Amino acid sequence: MNKKDYLKEYREENKVELKVKRREYYEKNKEMIKLRQKERYNRDREIILKKRSLYRKIDVQQTKEKDKKNYLKNKEKILRRHKRYYKEKKKYILKKQQQVRLDNIQKFKEKDKRYYNSHKEEKKIYNKRYQKNNRDKFKRYTAKYLKTFNGKVSSLLRSHKYLSKKYGSEFNLRKDDVIYILNRDKVCIYCGSKERLGFDHIIPYQNKGNSSLVNIVIACKSCNSSKRNKEVSQWCKNKGFVLPKGDIL
Numbered sequence: 001m002n003k004k005d006y007l008k009e010y011r012e013e014n015k016v017e018l019k020v021k022r023r024e025y026y027e028k029n030k031e032m033i034k035l036r037q038k039e040r041y042n043r044d045r046e047i048i049l050k051k052r053s054l055y056r057k058i059d060v061q062q063t064k065e066k067d068k069k070n071y072l073k074n075k076e077k078i079l080r081r082h083k084r085y086y087k088e089k090k091k092y093i094l095k096k097q098q099q100v101r102l103d104n105i106q107k108f109k110e111k112d113k114r115y116y117n118s119h120k121e122e123k124k125i126y127n128k129r130y131q132k133n134n135r136d137k138f139k140r141y142t143a144k145y146l147k148t149f150n151g152k153v154s155s156l157l158r159s160h161k162y163l164s165k166k167y168g169s170e171f172n173l174r175k176d177d178v179i180y181i182l183n184r185d186k187v188c189i190y191c192g193s194k195e196r197l198g199f200d201h202i203i204p205y206q207n208k209g210n211s212s213l214v215n216i217v218i219a220c221k222s223c224n225s226s227k228r229n230k231e232v233s234q235w236c237k238n239k240g241f242v243l244p245k246g247d248i249l
């Protein structure tokens, strides 16, 4: 029997005792061992990492199982370590995450969509509860948003959806159409006011007006409620407004 085989046999026979001994030795010389390991790691970092990654590639399945086992065994410790690392490098991590997102914007959008579709109901409940618990914050946020161009567009779209549903008309206005109307009219087309603007149908839904880009214009709240479903040229005459011409009528 050669030396190697003999050692192997010896180790096999004294497995338990050796383990205890090793443990004892480790406990006794813990600091020294750790320091030595650290030194070695710092010195041969590249080689060690290369070796490690190579080893992981040889048997992916086994490595995964090992990782999982290790995770379950040391869960608390690992989570603590992650938390500490996150706290220390928060700025760096967030920046990196943002960059990854920017680099893969399409991929992330699809992922978000998939996630939203599979968690729709949960998300709705969550949003509702969040709104309820943060009512003031939400009000402030909404008021601020409605003052922006995008906010105006979405609020106009919503009011159009509501009106067309109410009068059984077709909901066929797209975001681009709303942007077009806003850029075309800018102010109330009757009195020129810039306050409380909304959609007005020159020929109202009730009088079989449609939601074409020619029939929908921007008008202020006061003109809107004064005009209602009156005939437009007569109403303008009564009010002393000049009836808008050109591509609108």
Ligand SMILES: [Zn+2]
Pocket (backbone or CB within 6 Å): 188, 189, 190, 191, 192, 193, 219, 220, 221, 222, 223, 224
């Ligand atoms: Zn007006």
